[in-house]
Amino acid sequence: MAEADDELMMKYLEGEETLTQEELEGLLSKAIAERIFVPVFAGDCIKEQGVNSLMDDIATYFPAPTDYGEMPLIDGDSLKISSDDDRPVAFVFKTLADPQQGRISFIKVLTGTLEPGLELVNARTRKSDRLAHLYVMCGRDMTEVGHAYAGDIIVAPKLAAETGDTLSITGKVEAAAFKFPNSQYRIAIEAENRGDEEKLYTFIEKACKADPTMSIDRDEETGQTIISAVGEAQVSVLLNRLEDRTKVAAKSVPIRIPYRETIRRTASAQGRHKKQTGGAGQYGDCWLRVEPLIGPDGTSDGYEFVDEVVGGRIPRSLIPAVDKGVQETMRDGIIAGYPLTGIRVAVYDGSYHSVDSNEMAFRAAARIGLRKACADADPVVLEPIEEITVTIPESYAGAVMGDISASRGRVTGMETDERGDTVVIAQAPLAELTDYSTRLRSITRGTGDFTMKPAGYEQVPYDVQAKLVERYEEGRAK
Secondary structure, X not given: OOHHHHXXXXXXXXXXXXXXXXXXXXXXXXXXXXXXXXXXXXXXXXXXXXXXXHHHHHHHHOOOHHHOOEEEEOOOOEEEOEOOOOOOEEEEXXXXXXXXXXXXXXXXXXXXXXXXXXXXXXXXXXXXXXXXXXXXEEOOEEEEEOOEEOOOEEEEEOOOOOOOOEEEOOOOOOEOOOOOOOOOEEXXXXXXXXXXXXXXXXXXXXXXXXXXXXXXXXXXXXXXXXXXXXXXXXXXXXXXXXXXXXXXXXXXXXOOOOOEEEEOOOEEEEEEEEEOOOOOXXXXXXXXXXXXXXXXXXXXXXXXXXXXXXOOOOOHHHHHHHHHHHHHHHHHOOOOOOOEOOEXXXXXXXXXXXXXXXXXXXXXXXXXXXXXHHHOOOEEEEEEEEEXXXXXXXXXXXXXXXXXXXXXXXXXXXXXXXXXXXXXXXEEEHHHOOOHHHHHHHHOOOOOEXXXXXXXXXXXXXXXXXXXXXXXXXXXXX
């Protein structure tokens, strides 16, 4: 802002000067354009309160798009929003799946003039997109227009472009990626009716394509559908919209933690399966030795099967059946129902019957032998550990580190970033972090941010293991 404007603004703030409406609008426009003043509005979209006054104030006080500075480009350069540049450049800042119009793209015209029928090249895909029709949107009403100029916002249907794409004549102009809010709020959802799971996933997948702050994923290990969003309200709105538009009712449920099991020492046991019915019987007998399998990083991981049978004690053709029986049992776990990992299994002895021995019998014998051997091999439950990097104002560092300690976590580092914020690096169990986005928002009054990534598996405390085993046994008894 000019020095005279600075002086005028200070006099106004100190009560020494009364500004005319024209002076006030001019100063606010310049302050917003230079990002030194951020207006705050209160309203309620559901009750439709404050919406009209918000739009009126935007039109009155906010700077014109051509005065708001420049659009940063991916190559480090910038592009001034200007009608003087006759090269059409457009930025897709939102995509939406409309029930009547289908896929529509919200476009900000950066330079030049857009007209129906114009073909532009997508900088990301290097493919052409044709602007068949251009519309101005007000609420749900769409009005077709013949031109759109620099600074205008329009919508175009049926474009292949996605949110964040830049369209131009050459395809060589590309706006820098937006920095979206951290979407670390994760929750599992499921349909009230199991038959609606596919409809639920399809609808939410389309919604996520229109909203870069939200994503959906299928966790194959736990079998859950997981939504990542900015916060709880965003998910609530999504599920309400799902029911309104598709009549599919869904609910949020706690995220299942992908625990695993392993063993801590070596043990051996016999697995013997013998069953005689009216006709042919079943006979399988194998001796198994189990031992921990430690990966290069020192953690329990993987599976290895070793054939040490000599002298034909078990026919070669039936050895693979023992391996299959072992792997089937590993998937179901030994003590708490979680997959068994980090184990080497050797079959070293056994016996067979020339008539009654078959693949099914030896698979059953292997299941019996593995359970017996692992029971004597100090079986334990492992839990996933996450590394979290928390960025907060310095005043909240103590509270954040205290919360991490209370969550069975440990702080591994702390530093200060270029903005002067404190960065806390820590490791904590995933089971203690499922609601961390909500907790951090509460602790830091919305000023904290964090990222999270897997950091391996560690043995759970024995009291936690006891609860998991107890829950598993109760489930089997039902």
